[in-house]
Amino acid sequence: MSFKTQFPFTLPKGLVDGDGNVHTEGIMRLATAKDEIVPLQDYRVQNNRAYLVIVLLSRVIEKIGGIEHIDVKHIENLYSTDLAYLQEFYRKINEQGEAKHDIACPSCEHAFHIDMASGALVSEEGGTGRASGQG
Numbered sequence: 001m002s003f004k005t006q007f008p009f010t011l012p013k014g015l016v017d018g019d020g021n022v023h024t025e026g027i028m029r030l031a032t033a034k035d036e037i038v039p040l041q042d043y044r045v046q047n048n049r050a051y052l053v054i055v056l057l058s059r060v061i062e063k064i065g066g067i068e069h070i071d072v073k074h075i076e077n078l079y080s081t082d083l084a085y086l087q088e089f090y091r092k093i094n095e096q097g098e099a100k101h102d103i104a105c106p107s108c109e110h111a112f113h114i115d116m117a118s119g120a121l122v123s124e125e126g127g128t129g130r131a132s133g134q135g
Contacts, residue, residue: 005030006062007093009086013079015064023065028086031094035059044072057086 006029014022039045039055054075061070075083104111 009089011082012085013082015078026064027062028060029062031060053087
């Protein structure tokens with residue numbers, strides 16, 4: 001069995017580059033201990049603890065679209081929706097080793113397991129066949 005260390009993702013809005021191109025597809029790798037320790041030494045993080053996520057994501061995101069060297073400026077320029085998505089994605093792959101997310105229909109409370117990377121339905125609880133959006 002192979003151990004997966006890189007995970008594809010799709011940003012909800014996308015990173016807009018200097019030419020106005022929108023980049024949505026990306027790759028995030030698993031974090032190392034160093035990835036979580038080094039940002040704590042960054043003066044921006046020391047001055048504002050909320051900046052930790054910006055520095056951390058810039059270390060573990062391998063690419064977004066055609067941008068292969070992601071730095072702090074790229075993460076700073078993400079829409080807040082994309083930043084929240086990446087924070088959750090980071091948590092999922094580093095705590096659980098996969099990019100699956102459990103959700104429930106707000107109307108019927110039917111549970112689904114969604115692959116955050118592709119948006120695909122992985123499985124559903126109870127097998128009622130409501131994955132098509134009926135609920």
